[in-house]
Structure formats: C-alpha cells, structure tokens
Amino acid sequence: MRQHPKQLFGGKPVMAFRDELSRRNFLKGAAVIGVGATLATRYSVDRVAMAQASAGDLEILNYALTLEYLEADFYAQGLEAGVLADRELELVTPIGDHEQTHVDTLTSTISDLGGTPVESPQFTYPDGTFESRDAFLETASIFEELGVTAYHGQVAAIESPELLAAAASIAGSESRHAAIIAELLGMRPFPESTVEASATMEEVLAAAMPFIEGGSS
Amino acid sequence: MTGRTVNRRAIVKGAAAAIPAAVALNMLGTKWAFAQSADFEGPIDVLNFALTLEYLEAEFYRQGNEMVPLEGREAELLGFIAQDEATHVSILTDTIMQLGGEPVPAPGVDFGEAFANRDAYLELAYVFENTGVSAYLGAAPSLFEEKELLSAAASIFGVEARHAAIIGNLQGKPAEGGVYLTAFESPTPPADVLQAVSPFITDAAAMQRDAAVTK
Numbered sequence: 408m409r410q411h412p413k414q415l416f417g418g419k420p421v422m423a424f425r426d427e428l429s430r431r432n433f434l435k436g437a438a439v440i441g442v443g444a445t446l447a448t449r450y451s452v453d454r455v456a457m458a459q460a461s462a463g464d465l466e467i468l469n470y471a472l473t474l475e476y477l478e479a480d481f482y483a484q485g486l487e488a489g490v491l492a493d494r495e496l497e498l499v500t501p502i503g504d505h506e507q508t509h510v511d512t513l514t515s516t517i518s519d520l521g522g523t524p525v526e527s528p529q530f531t532y533p534d535g536t537f538e539s540r541d542a543f544l545e546t547a548s549i550f551e552e553l554g555v556t557a558y559h560g561q562v563a564a565i566e567s568p569e570l571l572a573a574a575a576s577i578a579g580s581e582s583r584h585a586a587i588i589a590e591l592l593g594m595r596p597f598p599e600s601t602v603e604a605s606a607t608m609e610e611v612l613a614a615a616m617p618f619i620e621g622g623s624s
Numbered sequence: 625m626t627g628r629t630v631n632r633r634a635i636v637k638g639a640a641a642a643i644p645a646a647v648a649l650n651m652l653g654t655k656w657a658f659a660q661s662a663d664f665e666g667p668i669d670v671l672n673f674a675l676t677l678e679y680l681e682a683e684f685y686r687q688g689n690e691m692v693p694l695e696g697r698e699a700e701l702l703g704f705i706a707q708d709e710a711t712h713v714s715i716l717t718d719t720i721m722q723l724g725g726e727p728v729p730a731p732g733v734d735f736g737e738a739f740a741n742r743d744a745y746l747e748l749a750y751v752f753e754n755t756g757v758s759a760y761l762g763a764a765p766s767l768f769e770e771k772e773l774l775s776a777a778a779s780i781f782g783v784e785a786r787h788a789a790i791i792g793n794l795q796g797k798p799a800e801g802g803v804y805l806t807a808f809e810s811p812t813p814p815a816d817v818l819q820a821v822s823p824f825i826t827d828a829a830a831m832q833r834d835a836a837v838t839k
Contacts, residue, residue, distance in 0.1 A: 497798075501804050512807075563774060571774075575781065575809070576761060576811070578778070579782060579809035582785035586789045586790050595704065602782075604779075
C-alpha cells in the first residue's frame with residue numbers, strides 16, 4: 408500500500424518530512440543491526456564497518472531514496488510518452504534505468520542497514536510535461552540539477568565513509584545526467600562556478616514539493 | 625564511528641599492491657611513492673594529488689585548444705572545460721596554501737600525438753576525465769575527516785563527471801558504457817591513477833625536490 412504523502416510528510420511540508428523520518432529512524436534505526444551486503448559487495452568494504460549506520464545516515468538515505476523515486480517515476484512516464492527519438496532517446500533511456508537502479512540500491516541498502524525504506528510518494532507533474540520533447544527535457548533538467556545539489560548538500564553530513572562512497576558514486580552519475588540533459592537543451596552543461604552547487608534538505612524538499620501529490624509549494 | 629581506520633588501511637593496502645614501486649619512484653617521485661605505500665600523509669597530500677591531476681588536465685586542454693582546430697559547439701564546450709580545469713587548479717592551490725601547505729609545482733607533461741587531430745584529442749580527453757572522476761572517488765575516503773575539504777573535492781568531482789559525459793557525447797560514444805559508466809561511478813585507488821597518468825608526466829623532479837623538503 409502506498410503511503411499517502413500527507414502521512415509521509417506528516418501533513419506539513421518539509422519539516423514534517425524530517426520529523427517523520429526522524430521518528431521512523433528513532434524507532435526502527437535506534438538499534439540498527441545487520442550487514443550492508445549490497446554496498447559491501449559493490450565496494451568490498453569492511454563488513455564490520457558496515458554493521459552499523461547512524462540514524463542520521465538512514466535519514467539521508469531515505470531522503471535520497473525519495474528523490475530517486477521522483478526521478479525514476481518521471482523518466483518512466485516520460486519515456487513511455489514517446490516524445491524523444493534517435494540519439495536523444497538513446498541518451499535519456501539509460502538515465503531512466505539508472506534512476507530505477509538507484510531506487511533499488513538505496514532501498515536494499517537501507518534494509519541491509521536495519522532501517523526502513525520510505526514508501527514512494529505519488530507524484531504529479533504540470534500539464535503537458537510529457538507532451539513535448541522540450542517540456543520533458545526541461546523538467547528533467549530541473550530534477551537532475553536538484554538531485555546533484557541534494558547529494559552535494561549531504562556530503563559533510565554522512566557519518567559512514569562507506570555510505571559516503573556509495574552516495575558519491577551515485578552523485579557522479581547524476582552529474583553526468585545533468586550535463587547531458589543540459590546539452591540536449593543547448594544550455595551550458597557545466598556550472599558557471601566550475602564546481603557543483605549544494606542545497607540543504609529543506610531547500611531541495613521545498614523544490615520537490617510541487618511534484619508530490621498532496622504536497623504544496 | 626567505527627571502521628574508519630580499518631577502511632583507510634584497506635584502501636591503502638590495495639593501492640600498494642597495485643603499483644610497481646619502480647614506476648612510482650621513477651615517474652612521480654619519492655613523495656608519491658611514500659603516499660602509495662603508506663597512505664596519504666594528510667589532507668594536504670590528498671589535495672596535492674588532486675592538484676597534480678588538475679594541472680595535467682588544465683595543461684592538456686590549454687595546449688589542445690590551441691593546437692587542434694575545433695568548431696562551433698565543440699569548441700565552446702572544450703573552452704568551458706579548459707576554464708574549469710584552470711579554475712580547479714586555482715581552487716586547490718589556494719586551499720593548500722590556506723591550510724599552510726605547499727602546493728606541488730606543475731609537472732612537466734608530454735601528450736604525444738594527442739593533438740594530431742580532433743579524434744585523438746577527444747579520446748585522450750575522455751580518458752583523462754574518467755580517470756579524474758574515479759581518482760576523486762578513490763581519494764575521497766582519505767579526506768573523510770575533513771568535512772569542508774571533502775565537500776570541496778566532491779564539488780569538483782561532480783564537474784569532472786559532467787566533463788566526462790560531454791566529451792563522450794561529442795565523440796558519439798554509446799550512451800551506456802560511453803557517456804555514462806553505469807548507474808554508479810567507480811573509484812580508482814590513487815596509485816592506479818598515478819600509474820595511468822605517468823606516461824604523460826615527463827618531469828617529476830620538481831616533486832622530488834618538494835619531497836626532499838617535506839621529508
């Protein structure tokens with residue numbers, strides 16, 4: 408059963424989301440057990456070091472999962488709509504696959520670490536988002552840049568080196584996506600500042616809220 | 625937190641096994657050889673490692689954009705990338721100095737036939753960018769305790785990933801396995817990175833002098 412966003416976000420935008428996650432993590436993550444098999448396999452990290460994850464890290468993982476749900480859903484719908492062709496379709500199709508892979512990996516990682524993966528909210532997009540190539544790619548650009556800044560905003564907060572490596576490896580692929588989408592739109596594919604920007608959880612969730620059913624901007 | 629020391633050692637152990645000592649000593653100087661065998665000495669060493677790579681990239685694009693005729697969007701994108709790498713050199717140099725460290729000098733470089741034509745130029749660019757991405761990811765654990773430096777390095781890493789994707793796209797590489805390298809970036813241990821770039825470095829004497837000072 409999908410959780411209604413009102414429940415997920417506690418009926419209040421953004422801060423309530425954090426409260427809800429914090430509550431979950433307090434209950435489910437306070438005594439975390441288990442081994443991070445997914446990440447341990449991928450990165451050959453020390454399994455002892457993976458045996459514990461802080462409540463803060465689980466919150467960050469669930470936050471990342473929420474954003475990846477959004478991206479995965481968005482590309483699934485957009486690619487199904489069939490507004491792209493040729494090289495553009497070839498370039499965007501793997502992005503959709505990657506976002507779903509990120510969802511799957513984050514979900515299993517959270518579980519492996521003894522946490523509870525958040526359920527996917529239901530998403531909503533402005534009318535016409537999937538009716539034209541331009542609208543689809545312009546929205547994609549928003550999500551990709553948002554995702555990049557979201558990951559970079561959490562770098563300093565992640566408490567486990569292994570999870571940092573995993574999050575960074577995802578963030579790098581999001582940067583590639585962001586660059587390619589920008590290039591398809593004829594925009595500058597690199598940040599003016601020459602480095603990736605970052606954004607806080609509050610900023611990112613406020614930006615994502617209009618796309619979450621029952622959320623508000 | 626548990627496991628940080630263990631993890632660092634595990635990474636270093638892998639690195640030490642991966643590189644022939646002679647390569648490290650001859651090509652890159654004793655300072656780097658030490659880094660390979662016993663971990664980075666501290667955050668400044670990590671930043672100097674990154675600085676060496678950025679020097680290499682910055683000089684590569686400076687020479688390449690002068691010597692290789694490019695047009696239109698391609699020229700524009702390569703111009704952006706060259707600017708980015710030069711700025712990354714400045715950022716890292718300034719950061720090292722602010723920390724009271726000594727930035728390594730720019731290495732001597734030789735890119736061989738890479739500027740013979742557009743295709744050769746872009747192919748080596750593609751290699752350098754993807755090496756850079758994996759290098760930052762491989763070095764990141766060594767900056768883990770230094771949150772500001774970690775964030776700064778990550779913010780450069782992301783832009784290197786953008787470069788890699790854009791270069792691969794200019795080359796018309798397949799989307800998956802060319803423009804993107806799966807849903808995850810892969811780390812490369814510092815020693816492997818140094819080995820990969822060592823053919824392009826001709827003069828590590830400056831580094832050796834630097835090592836003599838710091839040892």
